[in-house]
């Protein structure tokens with residue numbers, strides 16, 4: 001039987017950054033990473049917006065608040081060291097009416113509490129930053145929000161991991177736990193410590209180890225519409241004021257690393273975990289469970305799931321997406337937005353006892369295993385800082 005000191009399940013940005021951090025701290029340890037696909041980054045880590053967030057949405061007591069500002073700096077430094085282009089375009093959060101102004105103030109308060117630089121700007125100043133921006137009276141400008149290509153980042157991470165002596169094994173699926181070993185599609189592995197970074201399947205893996213008992217992952221699909229305008233059509237990302245009671249940020253404009261613009265992502269409830277297009281990856285058991293959970297939330301939830309689901313489903317319509325984007329910027333023309341981009345799916349954790357969507361990252365585990373649940377946005381931004389945090393915890397239990 002094959003034996004390793006650390007076994008990581010999942011070759012997304014979280015699995016790779018954790019594997020590298022473990023190898024940095026325990027240089028002599030054998031580190032094996034399993035990825036069920038033919039390549040790393042084929043799920044959320046290669047399908048996200050590519051926004052390196054600043055960290056002002058999250059309440060100060062959260063892990064997200066603690067890790068986003070440092071994660072932002074670490075991701076920027078990583079991109080610089082690998083010569084991966086970064087668009088330091090910043091971001092405007094714009095208001096649509098009087099009722100949204102207190103929410104802007106709350107974001108400013110959170111930014112201050114999280115030591116994130118923010119500028120409160122008038123509508124006139126917002127238009128100096130981005131002439132097409134539409135806002136009611138005032139806006140927030142975040143100078144440290146940037147964008148980069150997540151596919152290039154994860155490609156560089158995979159190369160680094162291999163150069164550092166980590167084995168990254170593709171087409172290798174974690175199947176189940178068998179006593180003190182793990183059964184995989186490529187044989188049985190014994191491991192000193194297992195780190196579960198399985199994204200959309202992290203709750204299932206965790207339950208094999210007695211964790212994630214009152215959590216289930218609910219998949220939410222993020223669709224994007226790509227603009228055909230030339231690079232530079234917008235100078236900065238433009239976001240609406242978010243509803244801070246749910247973890248999604250609303251349809252917004254992202255300026256990509258190459259200067260091109262996309263709108264999205266949506267947060268449409270998906271019907272199974274990897275439902276990217278039509279019947280892709282259909283699994284009846286998942287479909288039945290997701291439908292059961294979603295129907296339950298329609299009947300009763302601590303947030304208004306029915307309202308959220310109804311408003312999100314409308315975003316399958318291109319016209320609806322363009323209408324929402326037009327509230328944020330002038331000159332949005334339907335003929336520029338004819339191409340849907342590659343969708344991504346959020347591995348959003350649902351607390352089935354409290355019937356609420358978990359807002360923060362969740363880490364569970366013991367001296368034998370660690371489970372990284374709810375690694376949702378801004379998990380990509382946070383990944384390097386998050387890995388340090390996770391390995392601090394592991395080091396405290398295994399040494």
Ligand SMILES: Cc1cc2nc3c(=O)[nH]c(=O)nc-3n(C[C@H](O)[C@H](O)[C@H](O)COP(=O)(O)OP(=O)(O)OC[C@H]3O[C@@H](n4cnc5c(N)ncnc54)[C@H](O)[C@@H]3O)c2cc1C
Pocket residue numbers: 009010011012013014015034035036037040041042043044045046047048049050051052053172173174175197198199200201221222223265343344345346347375376377378379380381382
């Ligand atoms: C639409 C969308 C937009 C987003 N935008 C942003 C953004 O702009 N900025 C930001 O910071 N964050 C963003 N995020 C969040 C970010 O993408 C995630 O936080 C991050 O990618 C999570 O990484 P991960 O490694 O946990 O998950 P994943 O990338 O999903 O990786 C998990 C891996 O585990 C593998 N796996 C699953 N089960 C098994 C198994 N049984 N055996 C072996 N392997 C397995 C999967 O194949 C997958 O490769 C966005 C997410 C989405 C979906």
